[in-house]
Amino acid sequence: MAIELPMLRRVETPEDLGLHIDARALERDLRAGVRGDVLFDAGHRVMYAHDASNYRQVPIGVVRPRDAGDVVAAVEAARRHGAPVLARGGGTGIPGQSVNVAVVLDFSRYMTEVVEVDPAQRRARVQPGTILDTLRHAAERHALTFGPDPATHSRNTLGGMIGNDSCGVHSVMSQFYGPGPRTADNIESLEILTYDGLRTRVGATSDEERRRIIAEGGRRGAIYAAMESLRDRYAPLIRERYPKIPRRVSGYNLDDLLPENGFHVARALVGSECTCVLVLEATVLLMPNPRARALVVLGFSDVYAAADAVPRVLETRPIACEGMDDSFLEDMRKKGMSPPREDIFPSGRGWLLVEYGGETRDAAVEAAQALVRSGKTGATGAKLFDDPAEEQLVWHLREEGLGATARVPGEKDTHEGWEDSAVPPERLGDYLRALSQLFERYGYHGPLYGHFGQGVVHTRIDFDLVTEPGIERFRAFLHDAARLVVSLGGSLSGEHGDGQARGELLPIMFGEELVEAFREFKGIWDPEWKMNPGKVVNPYRVDQNLDFGADYEPAQPSTHFRYPRDRGSFERAVTRCVGAGVCRRLSGGTMCPSYMATREERWSTRGRARLLGEMLRGDPLRGGWRNDEVREALDLCLACKGCRAECPVNVDVATYKAEFLSHYYEGRMRPPAAYAMGLIHRWARAASHAPRLVNALTHAPGLSAIAKRVAGIAPQRTIPRFASEPFTRWFRRRPVVNPGGAPVLLWPDTFNNYFFPATAKAAVRVLERAGFRVEIPPRSLCCGRPLYDWGMLDEARRLLRQVLDVLRPRIEAGVPVVGLEPSCVSVFRDELTEMMPNDLDAQRLSGRTYLLGELLRDHAPSYAVPRLARRALVHGHCHHKAIMRMDAEVRMLRQLGLDYEMPDSGCCGMAGAFGFERRHYDVAMRVGERVLLPAVRGASPDTLIIADGFSCREQIRQGTGRQALHLAEVLDLAAAGDPGV
Numbered sequence: 001m002a003i004e005l006p007m008l009r010r011v012e013t014p015e016d017l018g019l020h021i022d023a024r025a026l027e028r029d030l031r032a033g034v035r036g037d038v039l040f041d042a043g044h045r046v047m048y049a050h051d052a053s054n055y056r057q058v059p060i061g062v063v064r065p066r067d068a069g070d071v072v073a074a075v076e077a078a079r080r081h082g083a084p085v086l087a088r089g090g091g092t093g094i095p096g097q098s099v100n101v102a103v104v105l106d107f108s109r110y111m112t113e114v115v116e117v118d119p120a121q122r123r124a125r126v127q128p129g130t131i132l133d134t135l136r137h138a139a140e141r142h143a144l145t146f147g148p149d150p151a152t153h154s155r156n157t158l159g160g161m162i163g164n165d166s167c168g169v170h171s172v173m174s175q176f177y178g179p180g181p182r183t184a185d186n187i188e189s190l191e192i193l194t195y196d197g198l199r200t201r202v203g204a205t206s207d208e209e210r211r212r213i214i215a216e217g218g219r220r221g222a223i224y225a226a227m228e229s230l231r232d233r234y235a236p237l238i239r240e241r242y243p244k245i246p247r248r249v250s251g252y253n254l255d256d257l258l259p260e261n262g263f264h265v266a267r268a269l270v271g272s273e274c275t276c277v278l279v280l281e282a283t284v285l286l287m288p289n290p291r292a293r294a295l296v297v298l299g300f301s302d303v304y305a306a307a308d309a310v311p312r313v314l315e316t317r318p319i320a321c322e323g324m325d326d327s328f329l330e331d332m333r334k335k336g337m338s339p340p341r342e343d344i345f346p347s348g349r350g351w352l353l354v355e356y357g358g359e360t361r362d363a364a365v366e367a368a369q370a371l372v373r374s375g376k377t378g379a380t381g382a383k384l385f386d387d388p389a390e391e392q393l394v395w396h397l398r399e400e401g402l403g404a405t406a407r408v409p410g411e412k413d414t415h416e417g418w419e420d421s422a423v424p425p426e427r428l429g430d431y432l433r434a435l436s437q438l439f440e441r442y443g444y445h446g447p448l449y450g451h452f453g454q455g456v457v458h459t460r461i462d463f464d465l466v467t468e469p470g471i472e473r474f475r476a477f478l479h480d481a482a483r484l485v486v487s488l489g490g491s492l493s494g495e496h497g498d499g500q501a502r503g504e505l506l507p508i509m510f511g512e513e514l515v516e517a518f519r520e521f522k523g524i525w526d527p528e529w530k531m532n533p534g535k536v537v538n539p540y541r542v543d544q545n546l547d548f549g550a551d552y553e554p555a556q557p558s559t560h561f562r563y564p565r566d567r568g569s570f571e572r573a574v575t576r577c578v579g580a581g582v583c584r585r586l587s588g589g590t591m592c593p594s595y596m597a598t599r600e601e602r603w604s605t606r607g608r609a610r611l612l613g614e615m616l617r618g619d620p621l622r623g624g625w626r627n628d629e630v631r632e633a634l635d636l637c638l639a640c641k642g643c644r645a646e647c648p649v650n651v652d653v654a655t656y657k658a659e660f661l662s663h664y665y666e667g668r669m670r671p672p673a674a675y676a677m678g679l680i681h682r683w684a685r686a687a688s689h690a691p692r693l694v695n696a697l698t699h700a701p702g703l704s705a706i707a708k709r710v711a712g713i714a715p716q717r718t719i720p721r722f723a724s725e726p727f728t729r730w731f732r733r734r735p736v737v738n739p740g741g742a743p744v745l746l747w748p749d750t751f752n753n754y755f756f757p758a759t760a761k762a763a764v765r766v767l768e769r770a771g772f773r774v775e776i777p778p779r780s781l782c783c784g785r786p787l788y789d790w791g792m793l794d795e796a797r798r799l800l801r802q803v804l805d806v807l808r809p810r811i812e813a814g815v816p817v818v819g820l821e822p823s824c825v826s827v828f829r830d831e832l833t834e835m836m837p838n839d840l841d842a843q844r845l846s847g848r849t850y851l852l853g854e855l856l857r858d859h860a861p862s863y864a865v866p867r868l869a870r871r872a873l874v875h876g877h878c879h880h881k882a883i884m885r886m887d888a889e890v891r892m893l894r895q896l897g898l899d900y901e902m903p904d905s906g907c908c909g910m911a912g913a914f915g916f917e918r919r920h921y922d923v924a925m926r927v928g929e930r931v932l933l934p935a936v937r938g939a940s941p942d943t944l945i946i947a948d949g950f951s952c953r954e955q956i957r958q959g960t961g962r963q964a965l966h967l968a969e970v971l972d973l974a975a976a977g978d979p980g981v
Helices: 022-033 044-045 066-079 131-141 156-163 171-177 209-215 218-241 267-268 303-308 312-315 326-334 361-374 388-401 425-442 468-487 503-510 514-525 572-576 594-599 607-617 628-635 642-646 653-666 671-679 680-687 692-697 703-711 728-735 749-756 757-769 792-811 822-834 840-847 852-861 880-882 889-896 918-930 934-937 950-960 966-976
Strands: 036-038 061-064 084-088 103-107 115-117 123-126 187-193 199-203 278-285 292-300 321-325 352-359 379-383 742-747 772-775 818-819 849-851 873-875 899-901 944-947
Touching: 022 036, 022 061, 022 066, 044 061, 044 607, 044 628, 066 084, 066 103, 066 187, 066 278, 084 156, 084 278, 103 503, 115 131, 123 131, 131 156, 156 278, 171 321, 187 267, 187 572, 199 267, 199 772, 209 218, 218 267, 218 514, 278 840, 292 303, 292 361, 292 388, 303 312, 303 425, 312 425, 312 934, 352 361, 361 379, 361 899, 379 388, 468 503, 503 514, 572 607, 572 653, 594 918, 607 628, 607 653, 607 822, 628 653, 642 653, 642 880, 653 772, 653 792, 653 840, 671 680, 671 703, 680 749, 692 934, 728 749, 728 757, 742 757, 742 792, 742 852, 749 757, 757 772, 757 852, 757 966, 792 822, 792 840, 818 822, 822 840, 822 880, 840 849, 849 852, 849 889, 852 889, 873 889, 873 934, 889 966, 918 934, 918 950, 934 950, 944 966
Parallel strands: 061 103, 084 103, 742 772, 742 818, 818 849, 873 899, 873 944
Antiparallel strands: 036 061, 115 123, 123 278, 187 199, 187 278, 292 352, 292 379, 321 352
């Protein structure tokens, strides 16, 4: 019996569905039967209320099973209480299929293993939480791969791909050279569990086997008998109404039950979006992975001409054929995500990215060149990529399309909803023209891009989802768009699935009779209708359960930061997240180090942003700024700012954390570490008058342990020693060098002034060799960097105001400021203008503050960089990479002539005071041990270790015993002609 869905604007509780569930009793039963995590607190529930869709539904609770036995126990407990169930992988579903008022089973935490790879048979067994890239890496050892590869391959799970029937960029390769473009085509068998407890394995079924199963009777036999009956009754209509295109993902795969398709029960269940069964394990098909690849980008007069060329490109059998229009790239430019060189794409207003594979690079390149030479495409320009780094950049830009086209500065907000339609590739040009006309009729705009080789079009449209008239227009547009795509023989969905976004539209595509067959198919597997109800069939309307909607009224608190990128609104800032889950990857880049170390959703950028947004809603997450669940989620944020740069919508958790803590601790005492390390600028200045005494007290046996315990420092850490003399005292004794040179103000940050003055001294010598007249501020100043980690924003603002007052003459004179500590420079480049966006002096100082490499590049073009024939291992500070980028540093290293390696080490783990704190030590070391510390230990003794950040150098020193050098010291060594360290 189907659950009757009410016509409420939002379905928020089981009672809204007519279900009366004792959540506490259900939680007790789950805890008694499940070894994994059972999470019924408000914090976890609201995090799982979101995915990458327009929808929000708070689950009853969350279970993270450790194994299949846990799944069976969890479903049995849910069934006893009448609770709906939903399986979830990476939580990146776009049409809303991975949120519901249900018990959510999150497979991404524990059930993540590749069980077996069988290269001889070209197949693998995987658990449902296995990340696609994990499988691909395991398969690549045997020159194999899994064909479908969504843009979310670094974090999406195989279970999620099976649920959605995912495809991806290289599905053309799987279509031409492998089993087929969709996940369904690449599934051999599934081990499944039904809501009523049947656990079985399904796959292709011969007539003889089917008759045997039916004859055996029982629940399994009844299911097969019912499917056989359904197939026989609907076969003619299935053959007639299912579009014959590469990417038909909408609806259930009833065509896989047809005799000509082998009554393949596993493939029929793929794409059912957890409305029928749970997947416990999958056997997937693998295919040969091209040894070499070559990418050519074709430019066209517009995106329609690019689409028209697709059939001619497909004749050459590429392994990928992607398309994009000029507004896609323009959105990226406005967000600072565009390629560093304007000419990386050939001229045009529409492009095709065409990739070829081969046994050798020459063979792949020849195929690409043959396409260009043929002249058949009508392209106005072409570029063949021979630089792997540039090629990787192009694919990265394409893969981040979802986030890249969201929250574009100066543009209306865009949304999903019609982001996944597909037509026959030969009708793609016609479809794009008609779709653009439909946009114009409704007053909408959206970039056009996608998997053009298979007729799939992605976009984000500037729907108004916050007013009643806007929502009505949104719904009307979807119905018109559905009729348009069906008229061209297409599908509502080409890879994302139906969920809630397109379930209502399925009768337009399939007709009522086949939709009734879908209902019957679901009822065969799920007679109680408790598997992900309201999705795909008997669905919620497209305008129910909207994340925002016309009744969205969150708190709008006053704040310390001004959030200029978000119209001055903290609420708008923390709701930037679109759920793409880039922060959930396990390697590559900096974001998000705490997630990489823990694989906990609440310690991901997405989880934290969702919690902050829910804090402002106030239901069910209560307490506002004093909410402890939000504080705990932010506690493991290393404030690395990786999200500020790497999140495609630039979620900035470091800033939100500082803001939250400022209010959380208002009128309260902070932990001891806040005063010991947050106010280090005061203690360092005081210690500089008696550094030997302070060092003796902090390093003497017994006294050191007491000092660390009082300050909240981990006992495993060594407190850094204060220098015998601060840099500023040494500098003021020196005579002026280059009195006629261009002035530059060297910022004496707390760390290099009081702990590592040798770095600042080296910087002075480098700057003077470059012809500058070096100055320092006339009095002791501090940017306040450590204060942000503890939310001491009143003090931080006071220090910044003091900096502006003291430096105003030099700021107005246009004197550049050079900083040595990346985290301090980032204060001037980022926090300063976030806190004082309308202060002209703040804007000037922000624009005239440089790191050493940047200053030498931009203001000393004649500086002769000395040569240093050494090997080096280079680690970039998180803030350096996120806010200032590493371009100038890389240029300087190359000019030095160093034979250097820059591993993708992410965050060092120390992150200012974070890694010194007792409660953070273990996580800090796990972050450091991920890449950086093993790389340093593996470097030869004569390899220079280069790291500009004070905390990075401390992590390296305390974790490996090696002393890292600052770029200033390396330049100074090279100039002195002494390679010794």
